[in-house]
Amino acid sequence: MNKILTIAIREFLAVVLTRSFAFGILLPPVMIGVVVALTPILMNQKPPTVHGHIAVIDHSGKVAEQLANAFTESSIRSRREEETKQITDAATKAIGVDAKTQEQLTKGSQLPGSEPSLPMLTVKILPPDTDLEAAKADMRAIAGKRLSDMGPDPRLALLVIPSATVEGEVASGSDAISYPDFPLFAAPRLDVEVTRDIRTETGKAIVDARLKSSGLDASKVRGLISRPQADMQIVTAAGERKSNEALQMLVPGAFMFLIWISVFTAGQYLLTSTIEEKSSRVMEVLLSAASPIQLLAGKIIGKGAVGLMVLLLYSCTGVLALIAFAMLDLVPWQNLVYMVIYFAIAYFSISALMAAVGAAVTEVAEAQSLMSPIMMLLIIPMMLWLPIIRNPNSPFAVGCSFVPFINPFIMILRISGSEPIPAWQIPASMLVGAAGVVFAVWAAAKIFRIGVLMYGKPPNFATLIRWVRMA
């Protein structure tokens, strides 16, 4: 036992004390934090303020005036503020944050420097008989120039509103009235926000003009046809809170992914360290001090501790985030315990196979073909994620819960989903998982014992099976 512990401690320290571990494991959460913090700042990087005018040739005579009002500074500002509010509301509804957090988010979007840069636009109404090519000439003159070199009031866009677009026209051979599109000529590289604004506001002004022509109140009609949204509340034992459908899908996936990444990371370290010990010929020195089983056990335990560290590190980060957003009720504490147990089952079964592959080959490249079946075992739960969380109690989901090697991943998906599963399935799946572990470690020990001193041509899968039978 002492030797196993000595080997395990070395295996653990050999990974966690390296720079690559710090960069590979600790850096991603830090990077995500940095990206999250920097994104709003980067998004608010103000582009050069767009200034200039939009020329309008309004053949209907009913649109240009409303359009001019839509592009005053105050109109543009109130439009942008309304858009920001809508985006914040949609995001908070999707993840179901509480009122306090929503207030904090709204405050965050109002921080100094977070205000969007407003374009300085005016609308210049041209007479209906203006020559179109002459009107475009001003735009051609500034084509290819930078905003700062375009002069004090460049023509950024030219709108032509045909009267048929407002009044409608009867198509030949039919009684139906159609409303043709309107042409918009824009300067190259015009800010996409401005282009979108021109299109939207012109469309709106045209529709308003049509409604007015029909004797209707445009603002009243818009109010009438606006579609209401359900304000869903989730009733919990502690009270009611906002719905969080997106998170209900994401949380089980997060649990599974945490186990997956921890198992894969630790297994990968185990594979490469075994290959390294074999290729550097240090294996024989180790085998003179410890038996192959002690060596295998120490290596698996040591690298398992690395996996557990990764699991706990990422889990704690996730729990802290849930506490910060007051959504800890999404993750019952029992699920965290189940996660650790299912991690242990998944890790011991998968990593034992990876250690066996590591012992059988001499170079990392040689391990590729033997790793394929193991990678398949790891990919299957990823493929089954969505069908399982949509219907965690389907016969398929229950069946997968009792397939060794993949059942830890399937069970954590089902347990952390929204629908409760029969209690007996949890210990039963653990027993099946434990049986998988016993089989994997038994087979791995046999392969390991033979493989560690085999050099030369790498064995194929059939040879590994033969080793299991003969040892």
Added chain:
Amino acid sequence: MTAAIELKGINKSFAGKPAVRDMTFSIPQGSLVGLIGRNGAGKTTTIRMVMSIIFPDSGEISVLGKKSAVESKDRIGYLPEERGLYKKMKVNTFLTYIARLKGIDNAGLDKRIRGWLERVELLGSAKKRCEELSKGMQQKVQFIASVIHEPDLLILDEPFSGLDPVNARLLSTLVDEQHKAGRTVIFSTHQMSQAEAVCDRVIMVNDGTKVLDDTPHGIRSRFDPKTVEAHPLHPLSDEDFAALPRLPGVDSISRKDHRLIFALDGRERPDQVLTRIVQAMPVSRIEIVRPTLEDVFLEIVLKAAKTPQEREQLLLLAAGNWGEGSSSGD
């Protein structure tokens, strides 16, 4: 006295090809034994079976009174033929790890490691990564790893291979010290002269089979001398050499530099032939040449050769010191 190692009828095959056949020997405690044979003879396979790294197909092995080395690994020091170190690990960390694996407590371990590093002139390299050391230095570190826990039995597989003469002498001294400290030492080598100079017993292996097991002196005395070497008092001309009389018991005479080599035909005792030579010509020096271990070994393997081509190949190998520089294991 209990045997440190005892092998009874050990057989081992790889993919149907026998590597060790009916190997039987007993090594008493406190002896210094050389396991000699050319590359591929079965030395490393035998040693690995003794170490319980691989297991025999049949036969019995007893190590330090136990049925397997697994039960007494902490009392055995082992230097494998394939040298291996953790490349990125520091020298003192590596030695600490191996010592801990061998059951040594941390108390006084640093001092012990420093003492050994000082002994092999590597104290300045204690904090260096293993990959920064030269091959010879790495070999010395590995030797320390095999003796750091003061084992009762020390097994060294080709310990002198790849060492320069200075380091080979240092290692030879260290091995001798271990022996004098009462430890059983067994080492394999294909350099017969090394074994002849150091060992108090030699086990000769050829083609997976033990062919000889005796002291170096015993082996030499069991093999009759085959030549007498004489230094004529005056250099002989070609005419003088051609006129040398045919002597009873002499098969042929050849010249090497100024020496005359009388090949004996085995019908007369060597001392009788020596007397006849002295009577036939004036000599400044004359001696019966005793066979070296290498001569003995060559004679044995040549006898075992099945074809003339195999004999020729063996002679070529012998000229090249039985594959020195080859990296293949056996």
